[in-house]
Every structure is written in structure tokens, then in C-alpha cells.
Amino acid sequence: MQDPGQGEAAEAGADDRDVHGALFSVGWTGGPMNPLLDQRSNSVKMTFMTSRRTDALSRERIVEATIQILDTAGESGLTLRAVTAHLATGRGAIYHHVTNKDELLAAAADGVISQVVAAAAGGDDPRGSIRALALGIFEAIDARPWVGVQLSREPFQPAVLQIWKAVGVSLSALGVGGTALADAGSALVNYVLGAAGQHAAGARRAPDGAARKEFLDGLAAEWARQDSDPLVQESAALLREHDDRAQFLAGVNIFLAGIFSSEAIAAVRRDASD
Amino acid sequence: MQDPGQGEAAEAGADDRDVHGALFSVGWTGGPMNPLLDQRSNSVKMTFMTSRRTDALSRERIVEATIQILDTAGESGLTLRAVTAHLATGRGAIYHHVTNKDELLAAAADGVISQVVAAAAGGDDPRGSIRALALGIFEAIDARPWVGVQLSREPFQPAVLQIWKAVGVSLSALGVGGTALADAGSALVNYVLGAAGQHAAGARRAPDGAARKEFLDGLAAEWARQDSDPLVQESAALLREHDDRAQFLAGVNIFLAGIFSSEAIAAVRRDASD
């Protein structure tokens, strides 16, 4: 796959400079769950604002550039060379602000997830909050497949911790606590992250509606051809017309029902005995 | 991280030759769900067995070597150079049997999952089969973290299709069909794959019990330090002593309860009205 315009020579021009911050729309919240971003906070202190380049290199600018590159060129397009070209700086400069490429990816995913979590927070309906969070994550991944890949790769990265906490708050508000909360939270988070990874790979392979339709048709045909089992035949037919988003939300509902099933049954028993 | 003995020069000796097939214990089943392995099946036809090297290169031997390397050196240790050194052959030879490295990884994961699926199949208790399958996958990933990473990366690889089918058969035996089956199957498979990816990353980072304990303690302490929210404090305490396997199985049970919760409630209603 050739990728004209991504070469280093093509990026060496200075025309990328004035674009940053205009195209980039992710607002960095930085809260306490975001340890990768809340350093430097007191670096303004007593320093005179001697006229340095207004666009001096910083962790934020590097992460912004990373997200831009991931959005336009995909995960395979994210190279340290692309980042330095985008920022018109030298190779090693990045390593003064970030320890390695993995941290760059984790910080980029955290920036996206911060927004999703913030948007889904609040409200007086914890179940609704959980559904909103899950759907927000799904849609973020649909728009940026690289986020899904990154989320499903590393359990203790900031973005995943944010998701854990948001889920924990909602479940806690629903009266779940202790080990039950850990079990329920783990079930929901693992489901969401699993769907994230799988959907991301699908979205990357067949991004738009037409290509996706064609891809699913081809896959369904191959399934049907490979295995005459009626179950496989039926699954192939379902695959062709299934809606990823609806299926994802159905899964969230299954887990919510499972978490509260014993309660629901107890409630019915109570009603019946009255 | 230095890795003595993995260099090309060190591997150039022929002493790897007679080992293959003795150390390697994964039995290839090859069934119809395994399209990557069931070619060549009629290549024996009329050919005279002219005395070639008894260990001639083949797709199977390449995949065996791949699994051995992944098991001993991890995912980062799997390089085409390591594979060719292991097989004492030239770089390009691999490409006569396999199209690229991704296919190699997919085939290796499929080999491992084939065994797990076969071991969990059968029996007259579909719920038990689902639990056995899920636990088998968990344990395979615990022993070989690279399998978890690979499973959560690509939705339509042979190993994942095998899991889908096994789950579909069990759910179908439980009377779930149509869209409900697709929704339930997707929920369960995504949960298992999500847990797979997360657990794999954890297992890779802290493989044995002692390192794991230390890692979790450190992480819990960091959580507790970063956020004074009582919920986070409690989660940190739970994290320190949580059992990954028990939590994983609790998730499977939540899922099963979720699928049958409406049925269970209906049953209680029926009982109550009798």
C-alpha cells in the first residue's frame, strides 16, 4: 500500500505548523485519573514569558499530533518519523517529553476516552449512564478504530482506568458493592473492551457502508460454503444483515440483566407472596 | 532487554532439527473450520516418495516452529528471522507456504484453540460446555499470553470462528435461536475475547505468582494515592486480593444469568401462580 504525501520529504515543509489546534478538537480535561497529562501544571509559576516560539514542543502538542496522524493515516501510519515531521522537529526531541511510542498511543487513547467519559457522566439514571458510556465508547471506536485496538491491548492504561471508574460509579449507585461490584465491573468492562477490539478490526477493514456490506456478504458466503451445518447456515444469513451497534447494545443489556437477575427474581417472588 | 541465544549466529547450528515434533505437543485436528491447515491433503496422490529430507519444509512444520518460538520468546520474539533460524532455512522459504507473518500468528492461535474447543465439546449440559470452553480459553491464555493478544486482534480469524461456532452450538442447544442467538453469542464471545486480551497483557507483565502479587500491590497503592474517592479506595483493596480466574468465571455466570433472566423470571411467575 503506497501512501503518497506521508513520506518524510513531503512533510518537511512548514505548512503543518499553523494548522495544529485548529483542526484538533479534542479538549484535554486532564483530571486526576489522567496522570499522563497533568504534569507541567505549575510550570507557569514565576517564569517570564520570554518570546520563545509560540508553538514550542510540549507533551500536549506531541499527543495532539499523534491523534491527528492516527486519525488520518491509521495505526500503521503512526511512526516516530511521521510525528517529528508533523511537528517539524528532530527525531530525538519527542523523547524529552514522552518515554516511548507505547506511552504516546496510551496518551492518545486517553484523550479520546476522557471526552467520552465526561459526556456520559452525571444523570440520575445509572443504568442509562452505563448504556451511554458503552455507546459512547462504541461510537468513538467506530470513528477511530485505533482507539479500539489500543484499549483492548493494555489493561492498566489511563483510558481503561477511566472506564473502570465510570462503570464502578454507576454500578455502585445501583447498590452493587464489594466483590459483586468487582465481578460485575470486570464483566462489563471486559465485554466493552472485547467488542471494542473486534469492532475496531472490522471498522478498519471495511470502513464505509458499501465496503462493509460487500465484506460481510463475502464472509457470509464463505461460511456457508465451508460448513453445511444448519446452524452455520443460519448464522451466515444473520451475519449478512446484522447491525453492529444494535448487537453491541443488546450485549450491554444482557450483562445488566445478568447483574440484576437475582434481584429481579427476588422482587418477583416478593410480589407473588404479597 | 538482552536475549542471549536468540541471535541469528547462535541459531545457525543444526541442533534444532531433531527436536521438532518431540517437544511440540499440539495435535492438529484440521477440521472444516480450519481452512488454513487442510490444503495439501491430496498432495500424496501418485507421487513417488523419492528420498527427500525427511524434515522437508511444510506449512505444519513452520506453524509448529512458530508456536515454539512464541512459547519460549513471547510475541516480541517472533521474527521471521527466528523462524528461519529455527528451521535452518533461508528467509524467503517461509513465503512459499505462508503469505505473511499475520497468517502465521493466526495459524498458531488456531492450533491452540482447536485443542481447547475439542476438549470442551460434547456433553449433555450446554451450560457446562460454555463454562468449560470459557475456562479452557482462559487457561490457554494464562499459559500462552500471545494467544490472548492474537484472539482479541482480529475478528474473522479461524480461531475466533471456531469459538463462535462452539458457543453457537451450546446456546442453540439451550433453545436460543435467531437474532437472540446472534446477540447472545456476540455478547459471550466479545466478553471472552475482551477478558482474553486484558488477562494476556497482565499475564505477560507479571507471569508468576510472586511477581503478580507485587505488581498488583504496587498498582493498588498507586490507585489509592491518586484518588481519594472511597470507591477507588475500596477497588484498590479488592484489586490486591482478587482472583482473575474466579472473576472471569463470575462474568460468564453473569452473562448466562442475563440470557436466561427473562425466562427465569417467567418461571418464578409460573411457580407462584400455581
Place this chain on the structure above:
DNA sequence: ACCTGAACACCGTTCAAGT
């Protein structure tokens, strides 16, 4: 302190040349 860019130690994949 921050930045530069050449250099290092790797990769996956290809392909002319061999048998």
C-alpha cells in the same frame, strides 16, 4: 534544558539466482 539528526540495531518482505 531543550533540541538536532546521524547512527545503531533491528524489522518484514522481495527477488534474482541457484538446485
Place this chain on the structure above:
DNA sequence: ACCTGAACACCGTTCAAGT
């Protein structure tokens, strides 16, 4: 047909040298 191994076009990361 199958295999070889040099060559190609990349990587992430380091580090002496600059400002």
C-alpha cells in the same frame, strides 16, 4: 517447484553535538 540469502525499504531508540 522449492529453496537460498543478499538486498530493499523501512522501523524505534540512542546519543554526541549543538544552542
